Amino acid sequence: MSSEALTHPAEPAKHASAGDNYLTNGFSLKSWLLTLDHKRIGILYLISVSVFFVIGGLAASLIRLELITPAGDVLSHETYNKMFTVHGVVMVFFFLVPSIPAVLGNFLIPLMIGARDLAFPRLNLLSWYIYIVGGLFTLTVALTGGIDTGWTFYTPYSSMFSNTYVAMAAVGVFITGFSSILTGLNFIVTIHKMRAPGLTWFRLPLFVWAHYATSLIMILGTPVLASTVALVAVERVFHIGVFDPALGGDPILFQHLFWFYSHPAVYIMILPAMGVISELISTFSRRPIFGYHFIAFSSIAIAAIGFLVWGHHLFVSGQSPYAGLVFSFITFLVAVPSAIKTFNWTATLYKSSISWDTPMIYAMGFMGLFLIGGLTGLYLAAIAIDIHVTDTYFVVAHFHYIMVGGAVMGYLGGMHYWWPKITGRMYPEGWAKISAVLIFAGFNLTFFPQFIVGYWGMPRRYHTYAAEFQVLNVMSTAGASVLGFAYAFPVFYFLWSLKYGKKAPSNPWGATGLEWQTPSPPPTTNFDEVPVVTEEPYHYPMLEPERV
Amino acid sequence: MLLSFLPIPDQASTQAVSVDTLFLVFTALVVFFTVLVCVVLIIFSIKYTRGTKADRSNPLDGSLKLEIMWSVIPLFLAIGAFGWASHVYFEMVHPPADAMEIHVVGRQWMWKIQHPTGQREINELHVPVGRPVKLTMTSQDVIHSFFIPAFRVKQDVVPGTYSQLWFEATKPGTYHLFCAEYCGTEHSRMIGSVVVMEPQAYEEWLQSGTTSESMVAAGERLFRDKGCSGCHAGTSSVRAPILNGVYGGPVPLDDGSVVTADDMYMRDSILLPKKQVAAGFKPIMPTYQGQLSEEELFQLIAYIKTLK
Amino acid sequence: MSSQALDLHDAHGHDAHGSHAHQFDDPIQQRDSATLGMWAFLATEVLFFGALFVMYAVFRYRYPVMWDLGSHMLDWKLGCLNTFILLFSSLTMALAVQSAQLGKTKRLNICLILTLVMAFGFLVVKTFEYHHKYEESVIPGRYFQVPPHAIEKYEERYGTIKAPTAEMEPVPQAETVYDPMGPYGPGPVMKDGHVEETVARRRCSRDSLTTTESSSSSSRSISR
Known part of the structure; x- marks a missing residue:
């Protein structure tokens, strides 16, 4: 097969003004800060989530540095507690939740469905401003003394006992919640109403399906979190007994309300990554995705079931054992749609033609890490085992495999895949491959030992720990330094590529999908003409055996 | 032991063995699926890398048969795993009737423990080997979690309520005791040890400490000193329920419902007497909120339990 | 909500597309x-208040007596009046929208003014209600007090309240020995070896409107 046909199946013939794209449409600060263009807003998010990632990462490095020795010799108790709280709050609410949806989703959903923009461009810009205001609140708290409740804000510690600025941090999280609600709302309306002619639901890229499922969780879960943290602030400031038993409140009620959002929030983080992986695997194996309908519906199934499993965070809280059993059973059921996805991705590679570009390496890394992260979730679904491992490093390892091994690998894979589209430049492939492999190795070295130390019984959020846990902690810290080093690579070569990178063609990977049919970077209006879709998704040409 | 090369921590309770067995079977399943998927991935990756010669004719775009297979098999495995794990859990959750009861109060940042005979300990728990022990626990400030890794047991200790935990130690020795729920600045200092002793040694240990009044005796004293006996004793002129034989039985309430008189009911009756008023009595009892410490409540309840 | 309304009149792209915003194909899609x-948006609102409703349900179930008592402290007449004002202002606002669509400027103005008047009316009623509560010290936090008439109502239904702090002896202070070199570090240690409670509950002092003392037991027993 001629590689020409593969790499440029649908090169658009001409553009009225080739140099005119969304990046060159105005250079003033105002043209960025007041833009209504979903692509520019995506870039604004890219910059801000990167800043938060660095902040969260610095906190993580201090934590790992402290944990090299069992004694608390680098940080004080107070500082350590503030560090893991900053790490958790920033990474969850200000990096992971907005990362893929607000950066890649924002940029790509209109392009993928052949729309000129999201349905509500002003709402989209408002979401970003809300996010920034919430972020500034939280950063102010972090800089002026910190907060030491952990990202989970468990009551009555957070509402009555902590001597840090909990109320202000709660307000920050409350505000940011609305950013995510509005983004989800915008996506839902856009996906429902703005699809190009011929782009039926089952012709949508799986990336869009995943974002649809994510948006459902965002609009149905986030409001509950918002009112819950607001209640924490109210109890703290006005002493109205809601969660503190000394004031007649119920501390377990907080956990129910908090996890009603925060468990589905895990799926907010992982579902978009799954959407990215579906795109990557299909593109780089030149095959239509195996079992398209099953992957699409498994996203919706995960979103739906995800709302019914929050009680598995409360197995040792004293909730009724029968309630525990129900939650345990439903949690086991989540394994099924996740397994369906994994098997379908694997089957896609059958009789394919795999090209090992950087995004594909990330996709394979995602598969391995998600497999471990997902399967270790089964231990936590089983109450008998969960009783032993909950609130230990086993849980820490498990959710990092999902959130970092899954979501961040998906995010980085997606960034590499769509970078040429977003910036019009190619990044240096060699460096990118090295950093992908380093991230994978560093990640495993950091978090795999934590499964073992967790089963040995090391509780999470421990500043000082028993001496026998040290070896594994040192391994973990060693891994973290590799990981931190490897994460720095992309920052440099991405920035380098902006000036020195090779100019990217409109479709460097030879992918299907509407976003590859406009120039790189796309013009402000996305498409000169509304595209009409006549083909199934991932319609790659049949591979002929003798010629490949 | 055959599996001693595995990184399995000390097993020192009856639960530890069943939890570890479950854990190892889960691990076997997880390893099987991880290896299965990874091997298939690697084979496909090598075989179908672009440029290699391979048979790529008649590829599959989807297969209902395969989809059903890989949905139904995990589903049944998940249901099986759920069934087994729940069975183990139910054995863990119901303490045997003859378990000896020890009371635990958590606070920032220490564990305060009192044995039935009155001995108090801080951050240390002495228990006999081979005898079921039931811990009744509460917290006087924030949520803590009582965690003994070697026993594979953990239970949150929540202010304003009683939680229970039971275990039967199988191996003498000293084991870690951790607070597992983040509880503030010195959370990681809220640690201690559980000392499992031969029954004989435990008896000796009980005798050796400074003698103090037993929990029941302390409760009886409180029952008098706090004025409980003024109304709840048989000779009282005030009409209040006689507490003999109340514990453990059903209590019909004012509003027609019936509750079981367990520890939590006792606690509520003392602190929130108007919440559940026994049928046929006037809600005239004052609250003892702020009058009794958590330990004193435990003692009072321990005494009321003995009233037959 | 309002931002969506703004989007409807998105000036951006008006020239090219006439009556609809540039990202839409036609006014119907818009x-x-x-x-x-x-x-x-309404779905998110339901969930937002859902958490508050759950909280309401939980506490109503836990403290039925308190709820009963609380309900007697409300003025149902003022509440009714405000409900009516609220609903009626919705009607006038909906009529205003309809008038705007039909181009009936005069009716539009009347409806908008009526809505505004009712908005102020609502606030006036609330001011009366809140002022009354404030006077009786039925306010959240440490200055909360149960007003005398509510206590009467309570005693009428549930029997007399004995004020525990007034009639009972305070908890006797245990005799302590201070043992700085003791096994549990510096702190008062009881004669039988256990550390006694003298450390006040570590209550937060930041974020509070009021300065917190060591224990809030006094306000607690009243709020019960």
């Missing part, structure tokens, strides 16, 4: 999107 967006 209207459909706005409608769906509004429903999605």
Whole structure:
């Protein structure tokens, strides 16, 4: 097969003004800060989530540095507690939740469905401003003394006992919640109403399906979190007994309300990554995705079931054992749609033609890490085992495999895949491959030992720990330094590529999908003409055996 | 032991063995699926890398048969795993009737423990080997979690309520005791040890400490000193329920419902007497909120339990 | 909500597309999107208040007596009046929208003014209600007090309240020995070896409107 046909199946013939794209449409600060263009807003998010990632990462490095020795010799108790709280709050609410949806989703959903923009461009810009205001609140708290409740804000510690600025941090999280609600709302309306002619639901890229499922969780879960943290602030400031038993409140009620959002929030983080992986695997194996309908519906199934499993965070809280059993059973059921996805991705590679570009390496890394992260979730679904491992490093390892091994690998894979589209430049492939492999190795070295130390019984959020846990902690810290080093690579070569990178063609990977049919970077209006879709998704040409 | 090369921590309770067995079977399943998927991935990756010669004719775009297979098999495995794990859990959750009861109060940042005979300990728990022990626990400030890794047991200790935990130690020795729920600045200092002793040694240990009044005796004293006996004793002129034989039985309430008189009911009756008023009595009892410490409540309840 | 309304009149791209915003193909698509967006927004509102409703249900179940007592402290006449004002202002606002669509400027103005008047009316009623509560010290936090008439009502229904702090002896202070070199570090240690409670509950002092003392037991027993 001629590689020409593969790499440029649908090169658009001409553009009225080739140099005119969304990046060159105005250079003033105002043209960025007041833009209504979903692509520019995506870039604004890219910059801000990167800043938060660095902040969260610095906190993580201090934590790992402290944990090299069992004694608390680098940080004080107070500082350590503030560090893991900053790490958790920033990474969850200000990096992971907005990362893929607000950066890649924002940029790509209109392009993928052949729309000129999201349905509500002003709402989209408002979401970003809300996010920034919430972020500034939280950063102010972090800089002026910190907060030491952990990202989970468990009551009555957070509402009555902590001597840090909990109320202000709660307000920050409350505000940011609305950013995510509005983004989800915008996506839902856009996906429902703005699809190009011929782009039926089952012709949508799986990336869009995943974002649809994510948006459902965002609009149905986030409001509950918002009112819950607001209640924490109210109890703290006005002493109205809601969660503190000394004031007649119920501390377990907080956990129910908090996890009603925060468990589905895990799926907010992982579902978009799954959407990215579906795109990557299909593109780089030149095959239509195996079992398209099953992957699409498994996203919706995960979103739906995800709302019914929050009680598995409360197995040792004293909730009724029968309630525990129900939650345990439903949690086991989540394994099924996740397994369906994994098997379908694997089957896609059958009789394919795999090209090992950087995004594909990330996709394979995602598969391995998600497999471990997902399967270790089964231990936590089983109450008998969960009783032993909950609130230990086993849980820490498990959710990092999902959130970092899954979501961040998906995010980085997606960034590499769509970078040429977003910036019009190619990044240096060699460096990118090295950093992908380093991230994978560093990640495993950091978090795999934590499964073992967790089963040995090391509780999470421990500043000082028993001496026998040290070896594994040192391994973990060693891994973290590799990981931190490897994460720095992309920052440099991405920035380098902006000036020195090779100019990217409109479709460097030879992918299907509407976003590859406009120039790189796309013009402000996305498409000169509304595209009409006549083909199934991932319609790659049949591979002929003798010629490949 | 055959599996001693595995990184399995000390097993020192009856639960530890069943939890570890479950854990190892889960691990076997997880390893099987991880290896299965990874091997298939690697084979496909090598075989179908672009440029290699391979048979790529008649590829599959989807297969209902395969989809059903890989949905139904995990589903049944998940249901099986759920069934087994729940069975183990139910054995863990119901303490045997003859378990000896020890009371635990958590606070920032220490564990305060009192044995039935009155001995108090801080951050240390002495228990006999081979005898079921039931811990009744509460917290006087924030949520803590009582965690003994070697026993594979953990239970949150929540202010304003009683939680229970039971275990039967199988191996003498000293084991870690951790607070597992983040509880503030010195959370990681809220640690201690559980000392499992031969029954004989435990008896000796009980005798050796400074003698103090037993929990029941302390409760009886409180029952008098706090004025409980003024109304709840048989000779009282005030009409209040006689507490003999109340514990453990059903209590019909004012509003027609019936509750079981367990520890939590006792606690509520003392602190929130108007919440559940026994049928046929006037809600005239004052609250003892702020009058009794958590330990004193435990003692009072321990005494009321003995009233037959 | 308002931002969606803004989107409907998005000036950006008006020249090219006439009556609809540039990202839409036609006004119908625009209207459909706005409608769906509004429903999605309402769904988020339901969930937002859902947490508050759950909280309400839990505490109503836990403290039925308190709730009963609380209900007697409300003025049902003022509440009724405000409910009516609220609903009626919705009607006038809906009529205003309809008038705007029909181009009836005079009716539009009347309806808008009526809505505004009712908005102020609502606030006036609330001022009376809140002022009354404030005077009786029925306010959240440490200055909360149960007003005398509510206590009467309570005693009428549930029997007399004995004020525990007034009649009972305070908890006797245990005799302590201070043992700085003791096994549990510096702190008062009881004669039988256990550390006694003298450390006040570590209550937060930041974020509070009021300075917190060591224990809030006094306000607690009243709020019960």
